[in-house]
Amino acid sequence: MATEVKSLNEECGIFGVWNDSQAALRTYFGLHSLQHRGQEGAGIVACNDAGTLVGHKGIGLLADVFDRPEYLNQLIGKSAIGHVRYGTAGSRGIENIQPLQFHFLSGDVALAHNGNLTNAVSLRKKLEQNGAIFQSNSDTEVLIQLVARQSEASFEDRLKAGLKQICGGFAYLLLTDEAMYAALDPNGFRPLVIGQLESGSYVVTSETCALDVVGAKFVRDVHPGELIKIDDSGYRISKYTNQTQLSICSMEYIYFARPDSNIYGVNVHMARQRMGNELAKENNIDVDMVVGVPNSSLSAAAGVAAQLQVPNEMGLIKNQYSTRTFIQPIKELREQGVKMKLSAVKAVVAGKKIALVDDSIVRGTTSQYIVKLLKEAGAKSVHLMISSPPLKYPCFYGIDIEKTRDLMAANLTVAQMCQQIGADSLHFLSLPGLVKAIGLKQTAPNEGLCVAYFNGDYPTSLYDYEAGFETPKTAGEYELSATMKPVS
Incomplete structure (x- = not known):
């Protein structure tokens, strides 16, 4: 098969x-x-x-x-x-x-x-x-x-x-x-x-x-x-x-859905803007401006800028005819896609301390390239701010992050990630901050949201993905058995 x-x-x-x-x-x-x-x-x-x-x-x-x-x-x-x-x-x-x-x-x-x-x-x-x-x-x-x-x-x-x-x-x-x-x-x-x-x-x-x-x-x-x-x-x-x-995927709010969509009564743009607010409240850094990674991070960047009370500038330009790199299936295509889709505005970023806002770090390829791009354009410093918690655990419900070894945050500390990416500092939104920002009506902590990619707390059994292991493993250690035939 x-x-x-x-x-x-x-x-x-x-x-x-x-x-x-x-x-x-x-x-x-x-x-x-x-x-x-x-x-x-x-x-x-x-x-x-x-x-x-x-x-x-x-x-x-x-x-x-x-x-x-x-x-x-x-x-x-x-x-x-x-x-x-x-x-x-x-x-x-x-x-x-x-x-x-x-x-x-x-x-x-x-x-x-x-x-x-x-x-x-x-x-x-x-x-x-x-x-x-x-x-x-x-x-x-x-x-x-x-x-x-x-x-x-x-x-x-x-x-x-x-x-x-x-x-x-x-x-x-x-x-x-x-x-x-x-x-x-x-x-x-x-x-x-x-x-x-x-x-x-x-x-x-x-x-x-x-x-x-x-x-x-x-x-x-x-x-x-x-x-x-x-x-x-x-x-x-x-x-x-x-x-x-209800365990609606939190990544819908963070990344996948369009900003003009509403999911269970919550507008995606406003949720992302609140994620930026919370991120800046938790990490009150000293910068000259905020630059959002277009397009999915622009809402969060507006929230960061409003909270830090600094300008929200267009320091990156996206080629609107390029594709989304996260959903490219092959590593080479993702890397080439990043190079084709973004360019820095030198007149804006040169000599400035920049808060670079992105929605997530999966493999780290995109972040590493964008930080390098801004520094080559003359940025004095680049402080990477991520409007979601670190992605440490696989997803088994329909997102292309099912291998722990592919997730940067599952294998490196924040300090190591920062060094490998080349940023001057690296900051993530906390899980409580994310839940608060999305703002689904809840009767119990995390009810209504699936946040398993951040804390490993899967809302269901993983069935076939738990098969083929000689000893039990934690959710974050799940890898597909070599004998399995994944079909999707």
Whole structure:
């Protein structure tokens, strides 16, 4: 069985609409606003009046995949779902681009997924032993194979039975000729929202920014353990499990989501601005100006500057046509991407003591290059301020940080990190400061947020990732067993 080498987790974007005369086109525009969540592949599947699912997908950016009018024009129908994908090295084949389509005697199904299943390996092995034939090496396909083997009469009941068997982080969109379904894992690791168009048609998507782009009004967040069914009669909410506890990924607020999105009532830009405020309160350093790393750190930089009462300057310019380096799957591509996307404004930074604000340090490549860039431009000193705690632990719910050895903060002290990066000082936001800044309503410490990448406190069992070890290890020491076949 083929595996996804190096990094099996992914961060993707999904969008779906039901009963809309321009379903495919609206899905295209919705996905365009989610392009930041995945840049390696895209696809749209529409259901035509005959009940047949027709799709188009490809490798690359959404605009490249749909670079001919006929690709969208052939997707005729009043319902559609779409997906933008971040995959990993070894998984870039067209067979893994979503939505995936399946053909059954009872009808066709299309499936789009954001997240990562923590028991996909064992489930896939069991399914294959029972005769299942997989068309991809993605963990997304595990759900539909489970659904196909349930004995319940209705598709909805079979879907609920399948959802009960999978573990980890997942936000699903499924399309049939009768309905569109949205499902969220019991912890709600990934965001998912429902919106409504002026026509009354419903939209489901990863972020509220996509609702704004297509002219939809926010209706509600999809909550953990919920299954939403949308058909011509409207939408209906049911639960496939009552064993739920919200653990929304804190990295959505820190890095992934667009600043104009709201997640569980919290605006991402304002949360990042508060992260900057808290970071500066905890580290009252002496600088001449603040420079944010564009684009995801600009909100936090504004918060730092306001708290330190120094100018917030445009000391770095980003090439807006470059890609995000954190979600590049290969080290060489990440390094080249950093060189292509940023340049320093010498007239601004020369001779100045700079507070350089970034949202996180993963491998350290980007930070090292930017500090060097500013110093070569004449900066007197560069004090690196990170608006999140040190990333010390892997993520198993859908982010590309699953190997401890890849995380700089897991292997070096702050002083060692500072020296290797070349900064004059290095400061991180504390975990309490992060929780306070995000500001989710809580009844217990850390409830509502997954912060496992910072403290190793995973909200669920890790299932397959705990397999193959001779002795128990702490969460921060988990590495994939050489005998495992990760699929995502």
